[in-house]
Amino acid sequence: MHTKVGPKLKTKALEQFQEVTKTLINPSLKKWKDNGGKIIGCYCSYVPEEMITAAGFVPFRMRGTGSTGTDMADTCVSSINCSFSRHSLDLGLRGEYSFLDGVVWVNSCDHVRRIYDHWKRKIDTPYLRLISLPKKVEEPQVEWFRGEILSFRDSLKDHFGVFISDDRLWKAIKLHNETRRLQRQLYELRKKKAPPITGAETLAVIVAGTAMPRAEYNELLKELVHELSHSEGHADYRARLMLIGGILDDPAYLEVIEGQGGLVVTDSLCFGSRIMWKDVDEKADDPISALARYYIADRPSCARMFGDQPRRSAFIQDMIRDFKVDGVVAERLVMCDCWTGEQFMIGEDLKEAGVPYIRLDRDYVSVGAGQLKTRIQAFLEMMGR
Amino acid sequence: MTTKNLRKYVYQPETFNRYRQERDYFNFLSGILAQMPDPMSQLSKEITDITVERYDQIVRCAEEGKPFVAGYFCAAPEIYEAMGLPWYMIMATPFLAASAPYLMEDIDGAEAMGLGTDWCTACRLSLYYIEAGLTPKPWALIGLIHPCDAGNMLHQAVKRNKKWRDVPIFASDPPYFEDQRGIDYYAGELRRMVAFLQENTGLKLDLDRLREVCKETNKQYEILADYTQLRRAHPCPHGWGVGGPQAFAATQVFQTGKPRGTKWLQQLYDDAEARVKAGTGPVPKEKIRYFWFDLLPFGWVFELMPWLESEWGAVLVMEMFGLQPYTPIDLRNEETIFRGLAKRNLYDSPMVRQARGPADYFASDIARVVKDYDIDVVIWPGHMGHKDGSASTGIMKEICNELKVPYIHIGLDLFDRRYTTPDEAKDKLSKFFTAMGLG
Numbered sequence: 155m156h157t158k159v160g161p162k163l164k165t166k167a168l169e170q171f172q173e174v175t176k177t178l179i180n181p182s183l184k185k186w187k188d189n190g191g192k193i194i195g196c197y198c199s200y201v202p203e204e205m206i207t208a209a210g211f212v213p214f215r216m217r218g219t220g221s222t223g224t225d226m227a228d229t230c231v232s233s234i235n236c237s238f239s240r241h242s243l244d245l246g247l248r249g250e251y252s253f254l255d256g257v258v259w260v261n262s263c264d265h266v267r268r269i270y271d272h273w274k275r276k277i278d279t280p281y282l283r284l285i286s287l288p289k290k291v292e293e294p295q296v297e298w299f300r301g302e303i304l305s306f307r308d309s310l311k312d313h314f315g316v317f318i319s320d321d322r323l324w325k326a327i328k329l330h331n332e333t334r335r336l337q338r339q340l341y342e343l344r345k346k347k348a349p350p351i352t353g354a355e356t357l358a359v360i361v362a363g364t365a366m367p368r369a370e371y372n373e374l375l376k377e378l379v380h381e382l383s384h385s386e387g388h389a390d391y392r393a394r395l396m397l398i399g400g401i402l403d404d405p406a407y408l409e410v411i412e413g414q415g416g417l418v419v420t421d422s423l424c425f426g427s428r429i430m431w432k433d434v435d436e437k438a439d440d441p442i443s444a445l446a447r448y449y450i451a452d453r454p455s456c457a458r459m460f461g462d463q464p465r466r467s468a469f470i471q472d473m474i475r476d477f478k479v480d481g482v483v484a485e486r487l488v489m490c491d492c493w494t495g496e497q498f499m500i501g502e503d504l505k506e507a508g509v510p511y512i513r514l515d516r517d518y519v520s521v522g523a524g525q526l527k528t529r530i531q532a533f534l535e536m537m538g539r
Numbered sequence: 540m541t542t543k544n545l546r547k548y549v550y551q552p553e554t555f556n557r558y559r560q561e562r563d564y565f566n567f568l569s570g571i572l573a574q575m576p577d578p579m580s581q582l583s584k585e586i587t588d589i590t591v592e593r594y595d596q597i598v599r600c601a602e603e604g605k606p607f608v609a610g611y612f613c614a615a616p617e618i619y620e621a622m623g624l625p626w627y628m629i630m631a632t633p634f635l636a637a638s639a640p641y642l643m644e645d646i647d648g649a650e651a652m653g654l655g656t657d658w659c660t661a662c663r664l665s666l667y668y669i670e671a672g673l674t675p676k677p678w679a680l681i682g683l684i685h686p687c688d689a690g691n692m693l694h695q696a697v698k699r700n701k702k703w704r705d706v707p708i709f710a711s712d713p714p715y716f717e718d719q720r721g722i723d724y725y726a727g728e729l730r731r732m733v734a735f736l737q738e739n740t741g742l743k744l745d746l747d748r749l750r751e752v753c754k755e756t757n758k759q760y761e762i763l764a765d766y767t768q769l770r771r772a773h774p775c776p777h778g779w780g781v782g783g784p785q786a787f788a789a790t791q792v793f794q795t796g797k798p799r800g801t802k803w804l805q806q807l808y809d810d811a812e813a814r815v816k817a818g819t820g821p822v823p824k825e826k827i828r829y830f831w832f833d834l835l836p837f838g839w840v841f842e843l844m845p846w847l848e849s850e851w852g853a854v855l856v857m858e859m860f861g862l863q864p865y866t867p868i869d870l871r872n873e874e875t876i877f878r879g880l881a882k883r884n885l886y887d888s889p890m891v892r893q894a895r896g897p898a899d900y901f902a903s904d905i906a907r908v909v910k911d912y913d914i915d916v917v918i919w920p921g922h923m924g925h926k927d928g929s930a931s932t933g934i935m936k937e938i939c940n941e942l943k944v945p946y947i948h949i950g951l952d953l954f955d956r957r958y959t960t961p962d963e964a965k966d967k968l969s970k971f972f973t974a975m976g977l978g
Contacts (some may be wrong), residue, residue: 173771230933261715264688268930271898286715289684298724460710465697494655495692499699
């Protein structure tokens with residue numbers, strides 16, 4: 155049997171979200187920019203984007219979409235650096251990110267933190283900032299990150315002349331929490347026996363959330379969730395899969411997996427559940443502390459966070475149970491040490507739990523459809539599907 | 540106070556087999572060096588003897604049920620010394636690799652475990668040794684989550700490893716930038732490390748003893764600073780075989796704050812001074828002065844470094860671990876001591892200094908060394924595990940262009956000769972030296 159899972163639903167909202175994933179500056183962003191709005195690039199999901207929204211700007215998650223080569227970046231970095239860092243830097247060097255008014259990093263990983271070093275030497279984006287992100291998730295780290303967020307607020311004031319009051323920040327937090335709640339509602343629908351949306355479509359929805367003015371996105375997402383609640387679902391799959399890994403923003407990768415009959419019903423991705431499974435506490439005493447606690451201690455953590463692997467593993471195993479997952483696909487970019495280690499550890503945990511598991515290496519731009527198809531087919535067959 | 544009951548597992552003598560084997564090798568080496576009376580061989584013999592004694596000390600602790608820990612050079616060894624706490628590094632074997640005939644077999648073993656082959660070989664090996672029961676199990680482990688992702692993931696994997704789940708682990712969190720806030724934060728992390736060590740070993744940190752240890756280390760770094768000045772001479776008094784890496788090992792690993800280490804450093808200085816006065820270097824005629832900006836290729840060091848000297852008259856004048864950027868520790872009170880330790884261990888220690896934070900350190904260290912040591916060529920080996928460094932290669936190249944000094948990036952594995960073979964590395968270096976008109 156060879157069942158393909160393909161799109162069933164065509165809605166205006168979904169089409170708009172899918173459009174957003176195909177370009178860097180999508181129509182909504184262009185309109186925002188044309189009206190004098192400011193856009194700030196964020197190189198990692200740990201950048202407290204609520205602060206950018208509170209400043210009246212649009213936070214934009216950095217990608218390498220549209221890149222076809224790394225010739226210029228390769229003069230700066232080496233072939234043992236990951237393809238995401240090389241492609242996104244290449245776009246920056248070619249001026250494709252000239253629509254940005256600023257770029258903000260955290261010291262995510264050895265590859266991405268070096269893009270900051272090259273960017274500040276070679277690209278004239280007006281505002282650049284690297285926030286020092288702890289690698290542990292305990293109270294001293296929450297307190298440290300609180301200080302970092304305060305400095306970030308001060309630097310936005312110094313550069314853009316915009317004062318971000320606590321009231322403005324609370325409003326932004328509520329807006330972002332609304333996004334998270336809507337995205338979780340979307341994921342809730344995927345728990346159904348016949349989920350009304352594919353993994354590839356869901357990824358497009360999440361990516362769009364990092365590349366559009368937030369209020370506009372929330373309205374469209376509300377519309378989509380409403381439509382999906384009454385839609386027929388996909389029941390013609392061979393297996394329900396969970397996808398875990400680092401940066402993945404290309405729905406085409408999931409289309410290949412789903413083309414083999416493996417419906418991706420949930421994930422642990424930083425363009426996925428890890429950025430919306432928890433809310434920032436709106437009842438906290440002050441918004442800066444609330445943000446610090448959310449990013450360091452509350453949200454499902456990235457592989458780089460030391461001491462939190464048991465919680466990450468439990469998060470994945472809860473997802474497996476709640477979404478009735480048959481098997482787990484772990485993807486990572488070649489040369490990514492964080493996800494090499496994480497894939498190894500979660501692989502051991504899932505082996506103990508008896509959950510089918512496959513590890514895949516990939517390139518950021520090239521989906522590598524042929525090899526991916528073969529690996530997924532073999533995985534599904536191994537599961538007896 | 541008894542500390543015996545704090546060990547959380549039963550002593551497993553079999554995990555010491557490999558450790559004893561390595562000790563015996565160094566003992567054998569010491570015997571050979573004893574037959575060579577020249578000062579340089581005797582300097583090496585003293586370091587080798589110290590190594591053997593450290594191995595013995597850990598074995599004795601394990602057998603007698605006394606506390607010992609695994610730690611790191613950049614994780615405040617001054618504190619372990621002040622607590623009277625013996626320690627070793629779980630990453631030690633890869634760094635002794637040239638003397639380990641089983642290295643290739645071990646690397647294959649790590650691969651068979653399913654560890655990604657683009658993950659730093661030193662980290663893969665360390666995890667493999669734990670899984671294979673080849674590493675002594677400590678009472679507690681001080682992990683390292685900087686300067687690189689590979690190290691962070693290694694220690695997460697060790698924490699998760701079934702065989703070591705009963706070994707308590709602590710790692711200090713590193714701030715990214717160098718400023719007073721970062722120093723204060725890291726000093727706080729070191730205090731939390733002390734609390735962790737006290738809780739898990741039963742030993743106590745005495746401030747007066749810590750002050751004494753730090754005072755001795757200040758002396759050691761002062762001698763080291765003078766020694767590194769001597770390496771500016773033409774010809775450079777020492778090559779790759781003696782000096783930098785050993786001085787690093789003495790100050791930050793084997794003899795931190797111990798008078799015996801201070802004495803060894805003084806002997807190193809005296810030998811270098813005598814050679815400068817006599818105009819003697821490691822080769823008959825020094826033709827190329829190079830800066831090797833990383834660790835030495837420990838897996839095949841004897842195949843490359845002597846060849847550079849004999850074939851090209853190329854002398855290693857400075858390398859990453861021999862640099863001396865250390866600030867003396869202010870001994871006035873507890874606060875100044877912990878701040879000093881934070882600065883030294885986070886912002887001064889080799890590799891951690893360059894790789895942890897922004898790439899500016901790569902650029903500034905190159906500029907300083909090239910100018911101060913009259914360097915003819917900068918060699919960036921480009922170890923496959925050093926992703927942050929290789930992501931800085933453009934910056935290193937640009938600073939070398941500005942300084943008008945040739946820069947070469949090889950691309951190799953410091954431990955696995957199959958990645959780039961010694962012959963390939965030699966060929967690449969030869970063609971580059973020829974093209975640049977060096978030698």
